[in-house]
Amino acid sequence: MILFAIIDIIGTIPIIISLRQRAGHIESEKASLTVLALMIAFLFVGEELLKIIGLDIASFAIAGSLVIFIIAMEMILGISFFKEDEHVPATVSIVPLAFPLIAGAGTMTTLLSLKSQYATTNIIIGITLNTIIVYVVLKNVSLLERMLGKTGLGVLRKAFGVILLAIAIKLFRSNSGL
Numbered sequence: 001m002i003l004f005a006i007i008d009i010i011g012t013i014p015i016i017i018s019l020r021q022r023a024g025h026i027e028s029e030k031a032s033l034t035v036l037a038l039m040i041a042f043l044f045v046g047e048e049l050l051k052i053i054g055l056d057i058a059s060f061a062i063a064g065s066l067v068i069f070i071i072a073m074e075m076i077l078g079i080s081f082f083k084e085d086e087h088v089p090a091t092v093s094i095v096p097l098a099f100p101l102i103a104g105a106g107t108m109t110t111l112l113s114l115k116s117q118y119a120t121t122n123i124i125i126g127i128t129l130n131t132i133i134v135y136v137v138l139k140n141v142s143l144l145e146r147m148l149g150k151t152g153l154g155v156l157r158k159a160f161g162v163i164l165l166a167i168a169i170k171l172f173r174s175n176s177g178l
Contacts, residue, residue: 003111003114005160006068006164007130009102009138011156013141014157028093031093031094031098031134031138032132034093034094035099035134036131038103039111039127040127042103042108050112057113057116058175060112061171065169068171069165069168069172071106072161072165075160110167
């Protein structure tokens with residue numbers, strides 16, 4: 001559930017719709033497989049990668065919690081802190097969709113935090129289940145857009161924003177010693 005809230009595929013439906021309209025289409029399979037590969041790779045080599053650049057998990061987690069906090073505030077307040085690239089490349093299914101939108105800094109930070117609390121097998125199962133959900137949503141984004149309508153999408157975005165805000169605060173507190 002933590003990964004589901006962080007990935008927030010439902011909350012990103014409006015962004016996915018916008019990307020699809022500008023790029024023409026989204027390659028659901030390519031995006032989902034990229035997300036799966038990125039998350040599993042970071043689960044196994046993320047900590048070592050951080051050590052190479054001289055960072056500890058707590059510092060990375062606090063930085064990630066701030067990113068999650070800002071994303072949550074965007075969702076709740078309906079404003080944009082991050083500048084979006086006006087030019088949509090042909091690789092939209094990989095960048096910016098798979099990374100950093102779905103498997104971004106918040107997701108990577110969460111994976112490292114989960115690694116200290118849960119068994120690796122359970123995390124991989126969570127990653128796989130979330131990737132399946134991502135695939136289903138990407139494949140059916142047009143249907144979901146029609147079913148939820150503009151109001152439903154807005155409500156979901158705000159609800160997941162509050163959940164993300166709580167997760168950001170929990171991540172910050174648990175890694176800062178507060």
